[in-house]
Amino acid sequence: MVMPAIKLYEHEPTRSARCRWTLKEAGLEYESIGNAPDIIGSDELTAVHPLGKVPAALIDGRPLFESAAICTAIADLVPERRLVGRPGSWSRALHDQWTHFALNEMECWLWSTELHSFDFSIPGEQRLPGIAEPNALLFRRSAAVLDAALSESDYLVDDRFTVTDIIVSYTVNWGKEDKLLGGFVHLEAYLERLFEREHCTLQRFE
Numbered sequence: 001m002v003m004p005a006i007k008l009y010e011h012e013p014t015r016s017a018r019c020r021w022t023l024k025e026a027g028l029e030y031e032s033i034g035n036a037p038d039i040i041g042s043d044e045l046t047a048v049h050p051l052g053k054v055p056a057a058l059i060d061g062r063p064l065f066e067s068a069a070i071c072t073a074i075a076d077l078v079p080e081r082r083l084v085g086r087p088g089s090w091s092r093a094l095h096d097q098w099t100h101f102a103l104n105e106m107e108c109w110l111w112s113t114e115l116h117s118f119d120f121s122i123p124g125e126q127r128l129p130g131i132a133e134p135n136a137l138l139f140r141r142s143a144a145v146l147d148a149a150l151s152e153s154d155y156l157v158d159d160r161f162t163v164t165d166i167i168v169s170y171t172v173n174w175g176k177e178d179k180l181l182g183g184f185v186h187l188e189a190y191l192e193r194l195f196e197r198e199h200c201t202l203q204r205f206e
């Protein structure tokens with residue numbers, strides 16, 4: 001099978017780290033575009049992602065955005081690497097469950113706190129700094145669910161490393177950066193397990 005040409009619009013310390021890690025685990029060549037803060041909001045990027053956000057990708061010239069969608073599409077390109085279950089399988093349903101859970105029940109609270117503190121999207125006078133506390137509460141309520149799941153298995157799907165772990169662990173590590181993992185020993189151990197992987201792109205936070 002001829003592999004598609006892949007261009008990844010990225011900036012290293014952002015969610016684009018998910019896509020870079022997935023490409024490495026997939027063993028696929030790609031062209032990195034940007035890898036500097038000024039790629040965000042640029043005309044070049046906005047032609048691929050209407051909000052001018054990273055990550056975004058061109059796969060054989062076709063634009064794709066949202067980090068989880070890009071990672072899953074890359075994993076689907078290399079079925080022999082078993083990074084994700086085939087569409088329609090129960091493994092795939094569990095991949096969808098955990099990635100949606102991480103993004104919609106965990107990451108959204110971290111993102112909201114960031115936007116209301118030091119990020120650039122919300123004008124200063126409209127920011128609600130007090131939102132950090134309820135956001136932390138809601139993040140930890142969901143993190144407890146993930147911690148319980150990881151007390152029974154080292155990984156989230158099929159008891160082996162998959163792209164699901166790449167997507168979800170970025171969220172968990174962001175919670176670690178925000179010092180919200182206190183008491184979640186299985187989440188801490190999960191991160192340590194992933195740091196051991198050769199291609200891991202997670203940043204270390206104390």
Ligand SMILES: N[C@@H](CCC(=O)N[C@@H](CS)C(=O)NCC(=O)O)C(=O)O
Nearest residue numbers: 014015040053054055066067068121
């Ligand atoms: N849900 C999106 C989030 C993309 C996103 O917000 N990216 C940030 C960097 S991590 C960005 O480009 N922010 C610029 C902005 O919000 O304008 C994804 O997972 O790809």
